[in-house]
Amino acid sequence: MMADNKKILIADDDIDMLEQLKMQLQGWGFEVIEAESQEEAERKLERLKPDLAIYDLMMENRDSGFVLSYKTKKKYPDVPVIIVTAVTGETGLKFDAGTEEMRRWIKAEAILDKDIRFEQLKREIDRLLGEDR
């Protein structure tokens, strides 16, 4: 299976969002490491290197996702990071990792809205892991 052995670290403080993301990723054949907080994700990053990371933006801090993304890149510059957020739709605040300049300070490859479908997420993951399908 194409996704074999690829490890994905996911962090979200909503245990249901975490659970369903895990189920979906496992359904696609990924190995999943879960974290329920920024702090737990940081601890897990100390011990292992994932192939990709997906972080919720707001956990115990409003910018947890950004901070995690920064720390991930510092330790493992080649690990792609996806940030998922509900912030955009609710506040009108727009983050976009589409330009070089934004990527430089946000340090994430993609920022996705929480309402996206799993298929869209899958496409994004495949792109970042260099799988073409």
Next chain:
Amino acid sequence: MKYLKVLVADDESGMRRGVRKVLGKFNLRLENTDEEIGFETVEAADGRETMKILKSQPVDLLLLDYKMPELSGLEILERIKAEKKDVMTIMITAYASLDVAVSATKNGAFDFLAKPFTPEELKRVVEKASRSLIAHREAKRLAEEKRKVRFQFLSVLAHELKAPLSVLESYLQIMKNRTAGNELSDYDHIIERSLIRIDGMRKLIFDLLDLTRIESGEKKRKLENIDLVEIARTSIETLSELARGRGIDITLHAPQKLTMVADRSEIEIILNNLISNAVKYNKDNGKVDVVIESDEGKAVIKVSDTGIGLTEEEQSRLFGEFVRIQNEQTRHIMGSGLGLSIVKKIAQLYNGNVGVRSQKGAGSTFFVYLPFKKEERKNESR
């Protein structure tokens, strides 16, 4: 001391000097904020200069001569109105004619001074205008603040309602795609979690309804003699199953009866919120003590738990809207974040108050004081 800037626009230099001298020594005391207001004057000798100053710096009060070279007082008034400048204008007229008065007020002048005027008359008019200006600005500031708080409330609310919807949607998608297998039993956990989230959402909506009813004052309050002890008993009974499931004991410490004039549903909301919190945030096999007593003209409701407790910082935020203490221990506990703010709002309807004493890791005691109405005496019977 705060200063208001007064622009004196008059082509007579003697007039400008006189006003500056009087206002330079004049102070105003605001009783409700206990603030001292002083006056700083700037001068303009004609209409054009007046407009220049108004454009280049903030001016609070404008003493405006009706007849000036270049631009007349009335023309200036019109421009101030057109540009929506936040300045209070007092018109100075050489003769107090009714015509001038009418047209100036139409164009937004606040008051008049008829030349010649005494220092006392000047001070009186300036004082009146200053007080009005300050009150107006304060009202504007409060309205703005209220608007902001409301916006914040609505955006947090939207988020809190959207989160469970997204969760349910994704769970359904997982089921639809048979992601976890082909048996219904493969999805038991998901179904259980979905029901819990639906429950949480319903609780949020009910809390929200309570809150809006209390805030709008629309709910008809039915004030009657009610027995606090009886309501506490019912509330404990309702919550005892939840408590038993985790081995938690709820004990009531109360006289036979404690009556007061109150709205039954409001008291139920208080007790249900406090007792269910004491269960939810308790440790397994913990204890909850509910105390109902009267003390110096007020009813006291105290609910103590042996739960996770709160730090001082957490205690200070606790009674706000949508405040949920987020940490390792509370992450799995569902709540709307509105319960305690509702309790506080209700207590305020009775001129009462709420509070908490707590120690991290040891437990918390929440208390609500509800003063009896003056005519109520002897409410307790043993």
